[in-house]
Amino acid sequence: MAEMNFGGVVEQVATRNEFPLEKAREVLKNETIAVIGYGVQGPGQALNLRDNGFNVIIGQRKGGKTWEKAIADGWVPGETLLEIEEAAEKGTIIQYLLSDAAQIEVWPRIKPYLTAGKALYFSHGFGITYKERTGIIPPADIDVILVAPKGSGTSLRRMFLEGRGLNSSYAIFQDATGRAKERVIALGIGVGSGYLFETDFKREVYSDLTGERGTLMGAIQGILQAQYEVLRENGHSPSEAFNETVEELTQSLMPLFAENGMDWMYANCSTTAQRGALDWMGPFHDATKPVFEKLYKEVACGNEAQRSIDTNSKPDYREKLEEELKALRESEMWRAGAVVRKLRPENN
Numbered sequence: 001m002a003e004m005n006f007g008g009v010v011e012q013v014a015t016r017n018e019f020p021l022e023k024a025r026e027v028l029k030n031e032t033i034a035v036i037g038y039g040v041q042g043p044g045q046a047l048n049l050r051d052n053g054f055n056v057i058i059g060q061r062k063g064g065k066t067w068e069k070a071i072a073d074g075w076v077p078g079e080t081l082l083e084i085e086e087a088a089e090k091g092t093i094i095q096y097l098l099s100d101a102a103q104i105e106v107w108p109r110i111k112p113y114l115t116a117g118k119a120l121y122f123s124h125g126f127g128i129t130y131k132e133r134t135g136i137i138p139p140a141d142i143d144v145i146l147v148a149p150k151g152s153g154t155s156l157r158r159m160f161l162e163g164r165g166l167n168s169s170y171a172i173f174q175d176a177t178g179r180a181k182e183r184v185i186a187l188g189i190g191v192g193s194g195y196l197f198e199t200d201f202k203r204e205v206y207s208d209l210t211g212e213r214g215t216l217m218g219a220i221q222g223i224l225q226a227q228y229e230v231l232r233e234n235g236h237s238p239s240e241a242f243n244e245t246v247e248e249l250t251q252s253l254m255p256l257f258a259e260n261g262m263d264w265m266y267a268n269c270s271t272t273a274q275r276g277a278l279d280w281m282g283p284f285h286d287a288t289k290p291v292f293e294k295l296y297k298e299v300a301c302g303n304e305a306q307r308s309i310d311t312n313s314k315p316d317y318r319e320k321l322e323e324e325l326k327a328l329r330e331s332e333m334w335r336a337g338a339v340v341r342k343l344r345p346e347n348n
């Protein structure tokens, strides 16, 4: 563990320096890692583990698109690609990477295979933290651990292939074997994490649900849409509104503050822009903070989890989601965006 000072607060971080890949392989050399679910995190984590030399099998319901995708990725039916129950039986570590709603439904079929000494691994604190709602209550004689990559499974795989790592949180809910810590860090390194930040299941899920509903996904669309609409209502063309709202942000300014912080991005803009940004960040902060406060409360009381469980357990949830994504895709802002994206040199 390395001690690192984050803006004045000292935290413990696991790194590949004290826990290199060879050590992770040694720790897990007698384990069979069963990755249950092959949606977004499943492929990212399973392929990285396999390329890193671990013993991995996939548990996925037969038929359908994801089963075919697993075959295309080189998993062999009957050998490394199995039905969910069969994989859970063979695995000594069960990586439970079904969607959070599906984890609830499949739980009774997984539980019988969680025999003494095995490890149950999550990439989200959801199932355990909201156990009154999910019914996911693991037996006492297994390890229950978490590695939550802080990004999409798609990025986890891409960054691994680029020789980089995505940062992850890790947590231990239950240590029955005395090996939970070395198991969780070894798995975190194995799935392609760059650095591993210690947390617990509750803090992971509260921060994750807040982040994705907030600045990472919900708030960003809301605020971009609001500015786009105001520009359009005042006679600006779609291309002008899109360029000034989204394209410049993602192509020019976001990479600058990703690289070196907000002050540095500001310093690379005009003094006119800096004056305006410094004056207007306060009003935007004050207008949105109450929304974030309300959001956090909804997460902490379980309402957000319940909404997600209720909607995502419906048989037609995929079709309904697709309709809502289609509405976003077909909004004027994102239709304008599709045309603007085509103009990038890599796309024409």
Ligand SMILES: NC(=O)C1=CN([C@@H]2O[C@H](COP(=O)(O)OP(=O)(O)OC[C@H]3O[C@@H](n4cnc5c(N)ncnc54)[C@H](O)[C@@H]3O)[C@@H](O)[C@H]2O)C=CC1
Pocket: 037, 038, 039, 040, 041, 042, 060, 061, 066, 096, 097, 098, 099, 100, 102, 105, 106, 123, 124, 126, 148, 149, 150, 151, 152, 153, 154
């Ligand atoms: N999507 C992501 O990149 C991230 C996901 N997570 C967490 O990782 C876990 C997995 O999430 P995703 O990869 O997004 O899952 P997903 O929504 O892509 O679904 C994963 C798998 O669940 C299977 N599935 C769905 N319903 C089923 C059912 N009723 N019976 C059997 N199988 C079923 C699907 O076939 C698919 O293979 C979740 O806990 C999620 O919160 C954490 C970080 C990022």
Ligand SMILES: CC(=O)[C@](C)(O)C(=O)O
Pocket: 149, 150, 151, 152, 153, 208, 212, 216
């Ligand atoms: C990609 C990620 O970490 C999210 C946004 O929390 C999720 O997909 O649940």
Ligand SMILES: [Mg+2]
Pocket: 149, 150, 151, 208, 212
């Ligand atoms: Mg997340």
Ligand SMILES: [Mg+2]
Pocket: 208, 209, 212
């Ligand atoms: Mg999430």
